[in-house]
Amino acid sequence: MAQGTLLYAQSGGVTAVINATASAVIQAARTRQVRVLAARNGILGALREELIDTSKESIATIRALAHTPGGAFGSCRVKLKSLEEDRAKYERLLEVFRAHDVRYFLYNGGNDSADTALKVSRLAAEYDYPLTCIGVPKTVDNDLAVTDCCPGFGSAAKYTAVSIREAALDVAAMAETSTKVFVYEAMGRHAGWLAAAAGLAGADRDAAPHLILFPERPYVEADFFARVRETVERVGYCVVVASEGIQTADGRFVADAGGGQDSFGHTQLGGVASYLAGRVKDGLGYKVHWTLPDYLQRSARHLASKTDLDQAQAVGRKAVEYALKGMNAVMPVIVRSSDAPYRWKIEPAPLEKIANREKKMPAGFIRRDGYGITPAARRYLEPLIRGEAPPPYGRDGLPKYVSPKNAMVRKKLADTSTQ
Structure with a gap:
């Protein structure tokens, strides 16, 4: 059995499938008998020591997260600055991690989140604290570097x-x-x-x-x-x-x-x-x-892409695998091996190659007149929207989404005003 606790946090704007990633993370960790805490409202919850005990949720609820939109544990738009400018906040994070024996930190977000995970990994190394940090990809903007596409897009x-x-x-x-x-x-x-x-x-x-x-x-x-x-x-x-x-x-x-x-x-x-x-x-x-x-x-x-759902779950499972292997400061990214038939796999990529880098549309994807897409863009995009993965519906005609209990663990540290 792995030692220590895994802390999962969601960041930035949520997506139709970010909870599918969360579901995959929690299920993969449970299989390996690793305790999973979730930060309430993203990095703010980690700073405030507002941590959710996911073991209080039934397996049925965790599985149902895969078809529930939104951010099950809450997210936020908060960017930590450099280690020098925001050192007190980074040190507060390590203090919270120590208090709850957090040895694995999975940050599910975009460019800025990858940057934060990278900085936390560096500070932990500086303080000789055994922590493995994994960036988990998510964004509807599809602008993360290295990965072929982003879960959510x-x-x-x-x-x-x-x-x-x-x-x-x-x-x-x-x-x-x-x-x-x-x-x-x-x-x-x-x-x-x-x-x-x-x-x-x-x-x-x-x-x-x-x-x-x-x-x-x-x-x-x-x-x-x-x-x-x-x-x-x-x-x-x-x-x-x-x-x-x-x-x-x-x-x-x-x-x-x-x-x-x-x-x-x-x-x-x-x-x-x-x-x-x-x-x-x-x-x-x-x-x-x-x-x-x-x-x-x-x-x-309700209109999610099956491809997107599969990829969102795959990066969650791989994130846990990488964390337990001690693969620090990496992100599970999607690698396309074929357009037709569409084939993809998950591989690790260093966070330093992803953090704060923005992937824009290639010139070859935009029509010469600037007002449309090219055949190359169509070949890239079409596989990403294929397949249907509708949620279950109730007798009232509405999707059967779930809301976790989100029971909080007892705080062990003094409250601070750190935000």
Whole structure:
């Protein structure tokens, strides 16, 4: 039996399948008779010594997490700074780990979380504390370096592509006397992966989405207007998908909400779809509708990709395996070995090659005119949205999701104001 306790924490925006990773982590650890604690609300819970005893949950509940969206133990957007700037917080983490005999720390998140796990591993080594830190991949933005794709992305991509195909049928039916332009806003601050996924909805020039706006390409209003007009005149209507992070040539976010920055240093964005809709209406005179799916993109477990679910569970199981083997400061990443048939495997990658690195859309994935995806992008994206994995439904017609008890362990340290 392995020695010590495993601490699992979720970070940043949750996904339709992050709980599937949590479920896999807990089940794999239980099989090896390793105690699992979960930090309440991510790294904040670790700092506050607010730790959940997952052994209080039944195996049925743990298994049901695999089809439950959200973050079962709570997450947060808190980024620890450098070891020098935030040393007290890192030392507090080690103090909590010592108090609860935590020997394995699994941090389920994106770039910043990988960075935090890497720094914690370095501090533990400095203090000669036996701790194995594993970064576990998660993000709907698909922007993690090294890994072929990120658990969470495939399901959000499927939701996006299905939504565009369905909405386009609605717009087409009403275009003669009603809406001429429909604008859909996709998540993606600096990388246009989700916007690109919308391109799977249509395979030819006249199929929606007709125009995709990527953050990797500067937004030029005059050119955009010309293409909207040409599409409406040719097809009868125009479906536009815009990444929330599109920028003008001078680097200004089109949807900068003027709300400053969050703890991750991200500019608060707000409403690129409504902005574009207003500009098109005023500039071209078309009737326009727009939508901001926002959290729906990442919480739509009812439309999850089976591929995504399988990968989310696989990285969770491998994370436990790597931790118990003492493979410190690594992340289980997805490696694609074949497009057709689609084949993939999980391999370890050093956190230092992932932390704070951002994977943007390759130039070869964006159509030469900048408004669509290429066949190469389609070959990459299509396998990620394949397969259905619906949750069980109750007699009330709604999915049967679960809410863990989240019983807390007794605190052993003095309360601090560390946050």
